[in-house]
Amino acid sequence: MMLEVKLRKAETAITDQGMIAAAKSQHYEYKFKAMTQEAKAAINKANEDAKAKLDAAHLQFE
Template sequence: MTSFINQMMESKLKKAEVTIADQGMIAAAKSQHYEDKFKTVTQEAQTAIKRANRDAQAKLDPA
């Protein structure tokens, strides 16, 4: 009986380890996704700011 319980617990432990590893990979993928998205948004914002600065400067400079 003890052997059966040990086997059952080992099986559950292995499943838990796989689940934990899967969750770690999912978390890493989500983190990378949001880092990439942040970089894109940041680059777009910088481009918009530069464009706005050029437009404003063009309006200030005599033609």
């Protein structure tokens, strides 16, 4: 009887740990996607700024 109780508690703990691990994994996946979007936005802005400076330089030399 005591062994069954311990086994049930262990199964519950294992299930809980699995759900926690899945939630953490999902959380970090969302963070990674958001970070990637932020990085893409930063790169696009840097490209636009560089292009604007290049265009301005071309206008000065014409």
